[in-house]
Amino acid sequence: MWGGRFDKPPADVARAFTRSFPVDRRMYREDIVASRAHAAMLGRQEIIPVGSANALVDALDALLTDLDQTGGPPLTADDEDVHSYVERELTARIGDDGRRLHVARSRNDQVATDFRLYCKGFCLRLATAVLDLLGVLAQRADEEAETVAPGFTHLQVAQPVTLGHYFLALFEMHRRDVDNILYAYTVSDVCPLGAGALAGLAFDIDRDYVAEELCFSQVARNSLDAVSDRDFVSAVLQACATLSGHLSRWAEDLVIWASPGFGLVRFDDAFATGSSMLPQKLNPDVAELTRAKAGAIAGAAVGWQATLKGVPLSYALDMQEDKRSLFRVEDDVVAALRALTGALRTLTVNRERMAEVASLGHSTAIEIADYLTERGVPFRDAHAAVGRLVRLAEDRGVELADLEEADFVEADERLSGDVRDRLELQRAVARRTSLGGTAPARVREEAARANRWLRWQRDHVQDLTGRGLPLALRPSASAP
Numbered sequence: 001m002w003g004g005r006f007d008k009p010p011a012d013v014a015r016a017f018t019r020s021f022p023v024d025r026r027m028y029r030e031d032i033v034a035s036r037a038h039a040a041m042l043g044r045q046e047i048i049p050v051g052s053a054n055a056l057v058d059a060l061d062a063l064l065t066d067l068d069q070t071g072g073p074p075l076t077a078d079d080e081d082v083h084s085y086v087e088r089e090l091t092a093r094i095g096d097d098g099r100r101l102h103v104a105r106s107r108n109d110q111v112a113t114d115f116r117l118y119c120k121g122f123c124l125r126l127a128t129a130v131l132d133l134l135g136v137l138a139q140r141a142d143e144e145a146e147t148v149a150p151g152f153t154h155l156q157v158a159q160p161v162t163l164g165h166y167f168l169a170l171f172e173m174h175r176r177d178v179d180n181i182l183y184a185y186t187v188s189d190v191c192p193l194g195a196g197a198l199a200g201l202a203f204d205i206d207r208d209y210v211a212e213e214l215c216f217s218q219v220a221r222n223s224l225d226a227v228s229d230r231d232f233v234s235a236v237l238q239a240c241a242t243l244s245g246h247l248s249r250w251a252e253d254l255v256i257w258a259s260p261g262f263g264l265v266r267f268d269d270a271f272a273t274g275s276s277m278l279p280q281k282l283n284p285d286v287a288e289l290t291r292a293k294a295g296a297i298a299g300a301a302v303g304w305q306a307t308l309k310g311v312p313l314s315y316a317l318d319m320q321e322d323k324r325s326l327f328r329v330e331d332d333v334v335a336a337l338r339a340l341t342g343a344l345r346t347l348t349v350n351r352e353r354m355a356e357v358a359s360l361g362h363s364t365a366i367e368i369a370d371y372l373t374e375r376g377v378p379f380r381d382a383h384a385a386v387g388r389l390v391r392l393a394e395d396r397g398v399e400l401a402d403l404e405e406a407d408f409v410e411a412d413e414r415l416s417g418d419v420r421d422r423l424e425l426q427r428a429v430a431r432r433t434s435l436g437g438t439a440p441a442r443v444r445e446e447a448a449r450a451n452r453w454l455r456w457q458r459d460h461v462q463d464l465t466g467r468g469l470p471l472a473l474r475p476s477a478s479a480p
Contacts, residue, residue, distance in 0.1 A: 020081045024323050025073045029064065030117040031086050031110075033470050036060045037213035038105055038193060047104055047203050052097040059094045060086075064472060083110055104205050106197035108227040108315045113193040115323065117214065119236050121473050122330055123185035124465050128475075129334060130177050130243065131458055133341040137174070138454060140344065141167035142447040146440045147351050148425045149264075150358040155256075159366060160358040160425045163349065165438035168446050170250055175450075177243040178457060182464075184235035189468065191216035195226035198314040215468050228314035233322045237301035240333045241294075247340055248294035251287035254347070258284050263353050268346035271339070286343045290336040297332055300325045358425055362390050362400050367422035367431075368415065375414050385411045399423075 010018070036057055043053025063086065067073060079085035091098030144163035151161035191211035194201065200223040211219045220226035257264035267284050275281035304325040311318045365386050372382035389411050393400050401423045408415035421427065433439045436446075465474055 015080075018080075018317065020320050020323065021073075021077060021079050021085060022075065023327060024082045025075070025077075025085070026082075026327065027114050027118050027323070028067055028072050028082050028086065029473055030114040030121075031082055032060050032064045032067075033472050034110065034113045034117060034193060034214060035086060035101060037210045037470075039101055040213065041206050041210050042100070042103060044209065045204050045206055047205070048100045052100050055094050055097045056090065056101055059090050059098070063089055063093070083107060083114070104196075104201050104203040105193070106195075106227070108197050109192050109195040109223075112195075112227055112229070113191060113214070116188045116190065116192065116216075116232060117469075117473060119188040119232055119326070120185055121469055122326075123181050123188065123236060123239075124461055124469070125475065126240070126243075126330075126334065126337075127178050127181045127185075127461050128458075129337050129341075130174055130181065131454060131461065133337060133344070134171055134174055134178070134450070134454055136341055136345045137167050137171045138447050138450040140164070140347075141171065141443060141450070144349065145443040145447065146426075147349065147354060148358050148429060149354045150360070150363070151438075157357065157361040157363050160363050160429050161432075161438040162429050162440055162443050163354060164440070164443040164447065168443060168450065170246075171450050173246045173249075174243070175453070177239065177246060180239040180242055181236075182461075184232065184239045185464065185468070187235045188232040189217045190220050190226075190229075190232075191218070192220045192226035192229070195220060195223035198224055198227050213470070215470050217468070224314045228311070228319075230308055230319055230322055233326060234301070234305055234308065236326060237297075237304055237329060240329045241298045241301040244290075244294040244297040244333050244336065247336055248291045251290040251340060254287045254343070255284050255291070258282075258287075262357065264350055264357065266348040266350065267343060268348070271343035271346060286339045290340050293332045293336050297329050300329050355425060359399075362393065364423045364425065364428045365390055365400060367428055368400070368419055371419050371422055372412055372414060377412065377414065382412075385415075 009015075039053050039056035039060065042048045043050045043057075073079075073082060073085050077085055079088060087098065087101060089098075090101060141164040144167065147163040148160050149163040149166060150157045151159045151166075191207070191214060193210050193214070194205050194207035207219050211217075220229070254265060254267075256262055258267055267282065267286070269282075271286050273283045273285040275283065304322060307318055307321055368386045368389065369379065369382040372385065373379050377385075389400060389403065389407065392407060392411075393403055396403075401420045408419060422431075430439050430441075433442055436442070
């Protein structure tokens, strides 16, 4: 492609170091689709003969069909990158017309366009996978709306909650992930093709036509920025880092909850592993590996940002590393997301043990403080009175409800015998009826609301897929 300037080929070690084909070959669809739009535009604008443009379009269509059938370009191909592979294949099939494709186009705006198309598709696939997880969370929240569970702070039992409320907390976390992913989609939805190497082009190109053919909602307005901008990559990686961090947090919960000391949940055999030596083991490897991959994904996001910060405008080959960063993150986050979704769907809850642990540590003590506050006692005074009762119960090795009537009255004369009724777990959670509270009635309301949001968001993502991706790049036409 650029050998005319040079007297000798690149050294083997230099070529091996700089070539990206083994990494970017997975973008063959995006490169062919973008090249097809570019070729059609060249013919429409009479920049190349219409016959040549038609030959290019037909050959690109045929190449895409062939590569889809064989699983993409062969790893054995010796090309510098996927873009040179496509151009070489075209030239082999249709001769000199294949060599006309690169007029009015630079590798700089070509790569940026291909990768933006890829990131848009990835964002929509990832959003769909997160929505699948959210569907499981909403279902499990409704199923466990009345299941009393321990609520922890500092990994100490703090208050009883309903397990459904916990699942809805995860729903909120991952709902924000969908927002982040769709924001990254929006940032990616800008067409840089036509910017050339960095300065624009002297040909009478039609950038709006190309953007429309490629389903971009807008055209990059500055040629320098068009080829140098990789903020969309940063946005996608950051969305993935946040998502994987969320997955890691509750994967850690499941690892703890499944341990013998807690015994709150049990992983299904299909989502657990055993030990090569110890026949009794049921290891939560899916959750553990999710936790591990979150660190690598966060590292990739930070590493890419560190790479990008030192690149002067407009383009340098440092930016080639964006695909290596994103493709590894894509593989890890999608695999973790799908595995953990399956683990959650099949997870067995030990409801009896949940209630037992939820009762530990005088977890309903706040009910006594609330009781006093309702009777006009300043909260800090009520807090101190209950603290004295807790200390007394601990000294005697009993629960708060087992203290004598005189003990309550001594702590505060307004504490009568009916305060014990407030200490029962189910009553304690049922009283938490404030908006966003853990009461079963609230959980069922929020689960229904979550399902309504899910239906709307699925329709929204489906609509974005239909109008935001060229037909050949939609999930029904290409592998995930």
